[in-house]
């Protein structure tokens with residue numbers, strides 16, 4: 001029997017509910033709710049000493065997350081009634097002449113842990129290469145670098161790029177800015193415009209790689225944005241601290257991470273390293289589950305494609321990456337590369353959250 005369509009569908013409460021449930025705005029609110037709800041004791045992400053392991057007794061204390069419980073809590077159930085897109089749509093803004101691996105790693109990782117659609121907005125040079133890595137990705141060759149645009153065309157090209165991205169923006173549950181973006185000044189100006197556009201639309205924004213280079217030099221792009229997550233590696237963190245706090249990096253205590261978060265205002269920062277430290281400006285939570293001794297490039301890009309809003313999303317992303325890295329290393333030892341780790345993302349999630357038939 002075919003389903004009724006048209007005006008009836010618009011007005012029938014049951015269908016209205018389903019249509020609302022399908023809207024990106026609703027899904028974004030759901031994700032936020034899931035991550036913002038006060039943690040239940042089983043989720044184990046509370047910063048209260050009784051339910052978390054106390055790691056360092058300093059003025060600010062770092063608590064080890066019960067990351068498995070967090071993964072169970074935020075992974076959406078597989079529901080037969082759902083249609084394409086309801087498990088998440090992500091866009092990666094990155095990919096240029098030099099870097100095609102990073103945006104691919106970020107975009108494919110989102111699909112490998114359950115997202116339905118993954119887009120990449122990159123330069124034309126990068127687009128064909130990224131498409132050839134995977135037919136699963138939707139690739140938009142719209143960004144331009146200075147060398148391909150005449151000075152007198154810059155204004156019009158820049159607004160054309162923004163119009164093109166804006167057309168899609170509302171559909172995304174999350175954008176990831178920076179993997180393999182490069183540091184071309186014109187391209188970064190265009191990406192700044194995209195970030196400014198995403199903000200009033202309340203689109204969670206992960207900033208990684210060269211996106212962090214951009215934000216380090218223009219902190220106003222994320223200042224006060226509670227839907228922004230910065231995911232610096234050790235060097236990116238050092239540059240952020242030097243620029244924003246105007247001092248040298250202090251690896252030992254969590255106070256500097258809290259100070260950095262507070263100075264930028266509103267954002268969540270995930271400092272990657274031996275332990276991944278996640279700070280929302282008030283508390284610092286860590287994930288220290290052992291991953292692998294291989295430090296091949298691209299692992300941070302997997303993480304960027306994996307994290308979703310706020311602290312719980314960071315914890316889950318970190319754990320899934322680390323477990324996948326561990327499984328990949330067990331199999332491939334010294335030859336482990338990022339592609340091997342991506343292969344194990346599915347098992348990493350399945351071991352914690354088995355899919356039902």
Ligand SMILES: NC(=O)C1=CN([C@@H]2O[C@H](COP(=O)(O)OP(=O)(O)OC[C@H]3O[C@@H](n4cnc5c(N)ncnc54)[C@H](O)[C@@H]3O)[C@@H](O)[C@H]2O)[C@@H](O)CC1
Pocket residue numbers: 098099100101102103178179180181182208209210211233235297298300301
């Ligand atoms: N296959 C790919 O396409 C990859 C592309 N990547 C992209 O490459 C771009 C640049 O990211 P990188 O992480 O390479 O950034 P950087 O170019 O800042 O760092 C590259 C390396 O240089 C060294 N370095 C940087 N700053 C240093 C300092 N102050 N002191 C000592 N050594 C220092 C470190 O070994 C660092 O890992 C980003 O867009 C990133 O997303 C990376 O994600 C790696 C994989």
Ligand SMILES: Nc1ncnc2c1ncn2[C@@H]1O[C@H](COP(=O)(O)OP(=O)(O)OP(=O)(O)O)[C@@H](O)[C@H]1O
Pocket residue numbers: 209232233234272273274275276291292295296297298299300301302303318321322
């Ligand atoms: N010393 C370490 N010991 C264990 N795990 C680590 C260590 N350093 C990083 N990691 C893990 O690797 C992940 C990626 O961190 P890394 O510092 O390599 O990011 P990155 O430099 O941005 O990577 P990319 O090459 O993708 O840009 C982290 O989330 C963490 O889980």
Ligand SMILES: [Mg+2]
Pocket residue numbers: 208209233300301
């Ligand atoms: Mg990186």
